[in-house]
Amino acid sequence: MSLSLLDLATCNSKLNKQEETNAYFNDAINAQNKMDQPTDEVLCKIYGGLANMAFDQKNYSKAIFNYRKALSLEKVSDDQKYALYINMANVLNLKGDFDESVEWLKKAKELEKIADVDNDHLLIRLNIEGEHYLLQNQYSKAIELLNQAINVANKEVYNDYFINTLDLMSTSQRAVVNKNGKIEINDIFRLEDLRRQQEKLKSQIIDQLNYKSLQVLLDTEIQNYHKEVKQSEIERERSTIIKIASSCIAIFFFTLLGITVYIKSKNAAYACKIRRVNDLLNE
Numbered sequence: 001m002s003l004s005l006l007d008l009a010t011c012n013s014k015l016n017k018q019e020e021t022n023a024y025f026n027d028a029i030n031a032q033n034k035m036d037q038p039t040d041e042v043l044c045k046i047y048g049g050l051a052n053m054a055f056d057q058k059n060y061s062k063a064i065f066n067y068r069k070a071l072s073l074e075k076v077s078d079d080q081k082y083a084l085y086i087n088m089a090n091v092l093n094l095k096g097d098f099d100e101s102v103e104w105l106k107k108a109k110e111l112e113k114i115a116d117v118d119n120d121h122l123l124i125r126l127n128i129e130g131e132h133y134l135l136q137n138q139y140s141k142a143i144e145l146l147n148q149a150i151n152v153a154n155k156e157v158y159n160d161y162f163i164n165t166l167d168l169m170s171t172s173q174r175a176v177v178n179k180n181g182k183i184e185i186n187d188i189f190r191l192e193d194l195r196r197q198q199e200k201l202k203s204q205i206i207d208q209l210n211y212k213s214l215q216v217l218l219d220t221e222i223q224n225y226h227k228e229v230k231q232s233e234i235e236r237e238r239s240t241i242i243k244i245a246s247s248c249i250a251i252f253f254f255t256l257l258g259i260t261v262y263i264k265s266k267n268a269a270y271a272c273k274i275r276r277v278n279d280l281l282n283e
Contacts, residue, residue, distance in 0.1 A: 005031060006046055010053075025050055040075040047073075048084060055091055063091045078115035082108055086121070090128045093135060105129050123152050123161045127168060134172055139181070142172045155194065158201040166195050 009024035028046050051066035067088045070080075085108040092101035108125050111117070117125075126149035134142040146169040153162040169191055173183045 006042075006049055010049055021053065025053075040073040041077060041080065044070045044073045044076045044080050044084075048080070048087070051087065051091075055087070060091050060095050064088070064095075067091070078111060079121075082111050082115065082117055082121060085111065086125045086128055089132070093128065093132050096135075098132060098136060101132055105132065119152055119154060120159070120161060123149050123159075123165065126152065127161065127164050130165075130168055130172075134168060134175070137175070139172050139176045139179070143169065143176070146172065150194070155197065156201075158198055158205055163195075163198055166191060166198070 005024050005028035009021050009028060012020040012024060025046065029043070047066045047070035051063045051070065054060070054062035054066060067084055070076075071084050071088070085104045089101045089104040089108065092098070092104065105125070105128070112122070112125075126145050130142045130145035130149060132142075133139075133145065146165055149162075149165045150169070153159060153165060155162070173188065173191070176183055
């Protein structure tokens, strides 16, 4: 239940529906707290989701607050810990708190020695660490780490994290040149080749999606939705008419019943008077 609410919160966050997002996050937390044994793993995902949302909104203080709440939980998987370590380092970088950022990067690298960290997460960590030195104008160290990231990345598939690597590397190279430093021409050419390759892979993905077919499907779904809405409105109106008609019939019935009772009572009274007159005449 909590994870479903978390998914709804995440979707609403992507749609910039802030009120709905907060409501679903709160419902997810409340659902966990009502359990006899709340699950640290699930609570960690919820607080991590809150932190990521705050990060996307550039509310770095709130992001750090929720990352710390997530990190305070004990029974959490290594995968979640690693993601929290590097996310914390990232937000601290952007706040300019480089000393604490280094400590979280160290924790992430220590975890790499004992846990199975996938290439995407390793690539993200190298990007964050590379940017850590780039933001402090330590361009040589940044380039060293970003070269490691390039070596780690799977270049046969389109990858947004790898695009970020190339952007950071390009920024670092320009910074070196601006400082009258030297960059090997082959390194520049290699970077551009990798970027073109990623753009080509992205185009292939777009072609494979077949947007025309997707548009037809989307139009069909929209038409079906409007039909359902229209049918729902018709049924609602029909239901309202039936309720009104039923009320009118009921009123008419009770009115008619009242008139009938009244007439019967009048007839009974009239008959009673006639009998009395007859009785008098007969006497």
